[in-house]
Amino acid sequence: MATEWEQLLRRLEREGRLRRRQFLRALLASSLTVAGASGLVACAGGQQATPTTAPAAGQTPAAASPTAAAGGELKVAGYDNPNKWKGKTLVFAGFGGAMQDAQRKAVLEPFARLTGATIVEDTTDIGKLKAMVDAGAVEWTVAQQGTFESRVLGKQGYLEPIDYSVVDKTNFFEDVAGEFDVAVIYWSLILAYRTDKFGNNPPQGWKDFWDVQNFPGPRAMDKVDGPVGNLEFALMADGVPKDQVYQVLRTAEGVERAFKKLDEIKPHVTVWWEAGAQPAQLLTDGEVDMAQAWNGRIDAAQRQGAPIAIQWNEGLLRTDSFIIPKGVKEKELAMDFINFATRPEVQAELSKYIPYSPTNAKAFDLMTEELKARLPSAPAQKDKQLLADASFWLENLDRLTEQFNDWLTK
Numbered sequence: 001m002a003t004e005w006e007q008l009l010r011r012l013e014r015e016g017r018l019r020r021r022q023f024l025r026a027l028l029a030s031s032l033t034v035a036g037a038s039g040l041v042a043c044a045g046g047q048q049a050t051p052t053t054a055p056a057a058g059q060t061p062a063a064a065s066p067t068a069a070a071g072g073e074l075k076v077a078g079y080d081n082p083n084k085w086k087g088k089t090l091v092f093a094g095f096g097g098a099m100q101d102a103q104r105k106a107v108l109e110p111f112a113r114l115t116g117a118t119i120v121e122d123t124t125d126i127g128k129l130k131a132m133v134d135a136g137a138v139e140w141t142v143a144q145q146g147t148f149e150s151r152v153l154g155k156q157g158y159l160e161p162i163d164y165s166v167v168d169k170t171n172f173f174e175d176v177a178g179e180f181d182v183a184v185i186y187w188s189l190i191l192a193y194r195t196d197k198f199g200n201n202p203p204q205g206w207k208d209f210w211d212v213q214n215f216p217g218p219r220a221m222d223k224v225d226g227p228v229g230n231l232e233f234a235l236m237a238d239g240v241p242k243d244q245v246y247q248v249l250r251t252a253e254g255v256e257r258a259f260k261k262l263d264e265i266k267p268h269v270t271v272w273w274e275a276g277a278q279p280a281q282l283l284t285d286g287e288v289d290m291a292q293a294w295n296g297r298i299d300a301a302q303r304q305g306a307p308i309a310i311q312w313n314e315g316l317l318r319t320d321s322f323i324i325p326k327g328v329k330e331k332e333l334a335m336d337f338i339n340f341a342t343r344p345e346v347q348a349e350l351s352k353y354i355p356y357s358p359t360n361a362k363a364f365d366l367m368t369e370e371l372k373a374r375l376p377s378a379p380a381q382k383d384k385q386l387l388a389d390a391s392f393w394l395e396n397l398d399r400l401t402e403q404f405n406d407w408l409t410k
Contacts, residue, residue, distance in 0.1 A: 074106070076345045079114040086116030088333050093124040093143040102353035107341050110349075115340075117333065126153070129325055133158050138327045141334045147183050148390055148397070150321040154180025160324040166335040167342065173377065175387065176319070176359040182338050183319035184347075185356040188376035188385060189222060189229045190315035192293040194283055195307045205314040206237035209290055210261070212268050217289030219265065220279050223272035227404040228393060229292065229316045232386060234261035236314050242386040249392065255400070259407055272408065283308045295376050299355045315385040317376055319359065351375055 092108060094100040100121065112119050124143045130153075132138045145153070153159050159180040169177040176183040193203055197217060208215050222229055232245050238261045240248050248254035270288060273279050279293035280301040298310050322341060324334045340346060347358035348366040357375030358364065364378055372378040376385070 073113065074110045074345060074349055076110065076114060076340065076343050078343075079111075079340060082114060082116045084115040084117075085333055085336070088116075088330055089118045089120060090141040090330065090333055090337055091120050091122055091139055092337075093122040093129075093140045095144055096123050098354060099356075102350055105353055106350040107346055110346065111337060111340050115336070117337075129153070130156075130158055133326045136327060138325045138329065140325050141328055141330050142337055143323050143325065144184070144320060145181075145323055147178070147181060147319045147321045148393060150181035150323045151178060151390055151394060153323065154178065158326050160326055160328060160331060160334070162324070162338070163335045166332070167339045171344070171360050171362040172342070173359055173361055173382075175390065178321065181321035181323045182342060183321045183359045184338075184341055185320050185350075186317055186359060186375075186377035186382075187320070187356050188295040188312070188315040188317050188381075189225070189292055190295050190298070190376075190385075191290065191311040191313075192279060192283055192298045192308055193290045193311065194286065195309050197289045202309065203290060203311055205311065206233045207239070209233070210237040210265050212265075215290070218270040218287065219268050220271040220273050220282050220288045220291035220293075221265075221269045222279075222292045223274050223408070224276070226397075227400040228388070228397070230262060230404065231255070231258040231400065232316055232388075233292070233314070234258040234265075236386075237261055237265075242314055245386060246389045246392050249396075255403075259403070262407065280306070280308070296355050299374055312376070312381040312384045315376065315381075316388055317382065317385040318388045320356075 090111075092103075094103055104121075108119050108121070111117060122140060124145060126145065126149060129140065129143060132140065150159070154161075161180055162178070162182055164177065167177075167182060169182075172183075173186075191203060191206065191209055195202075198215065201215075203209055203211075203215055209219065231249060235245050235248055235254065235258050236242055238257060249258065271278065271282055271291075273282070273291070276294050276297050279288075279291035280297040282288045283291055283293075283298075284301055284306040295310060295315070298308060301308055302310075322338050324331065324338075328334055342360050344358070344360050344362035344366055347360050347363040351357055351363070351367065351371060355374045357377040359377065364372055367375075367378075372380065375381065
């Protein structure tokens, strides 16, 4: 079993999520380390990527950051003791770029101010986390990873179980509170289209994406995550209700059905994209008329005036999680930080800086309708989408990725 999990983790790192992280940190270099990407727009917020200060060579307390939010200070229920964690240091390992810039403003700096903790920042890396735990020399307090990766690491014994007597999960959406992780943001793989081509008759879902007669034009599809998304979308295009997709995919006949449906659209796919910037740019330039895309990238392009739109119907909703390495020095501090980061006030604040959305349903009570309309887990959008089934993909990702890659080369 350990060997199977190791193989799966390597596959996750190599085939899919590693390259998604290249987008989240401005097209990061391999091994999940920060590398500047000059001229490229970082993450969904459309900001330039800035590397997070590395530890050892001059760690920077978040409270001293020059990007601290000016003006009105965030207040969070239950966090009104600025001496609570005074003298304690929390090392946060995030994805860097615009994502961590937003977290610094909405999460790290307020936590430091409200609790007295000193926060230093590092860049998340699965290999480094495992090495620290194996050596019994854990430097990080809390790290961020994709939920799929987090649950693999938890099963491998690299993470502390989450203490839900500290982390309040009362208003979490489903599948947010994992045994070893807490999902902290939602993002979506959605159908995006050019409004000047389909503005009067927009595609309503994947059936229309596959309908090249009534919705003609070149398409772009996601190669980054391999089978994840593509198989679900193929089945929905073939008439499977979204609440039955994983039930069908758990059968050999269902997998065969999905690949048969992919055969139909394959001749009309002019680009299988391998970086998050591609579909938005392809749509903006008019090279394709429809594309699968990450919602954040399309949001950024829309706000820059591109004639493109998001169809939330039948999008694939996914999450990223906070995790605590096994053997952490400040376990109580780590749990309290995760509780803080998932409070409605904090999650609502984070969404103002970057269009990824809360895992705490109450956060939406604190938002404008305009902001809600941009976020994948807002009720109006969330109910239209399919929540990715982590348990299914943890069991089947390796096998189906190999099958998908074989299919793609034929």
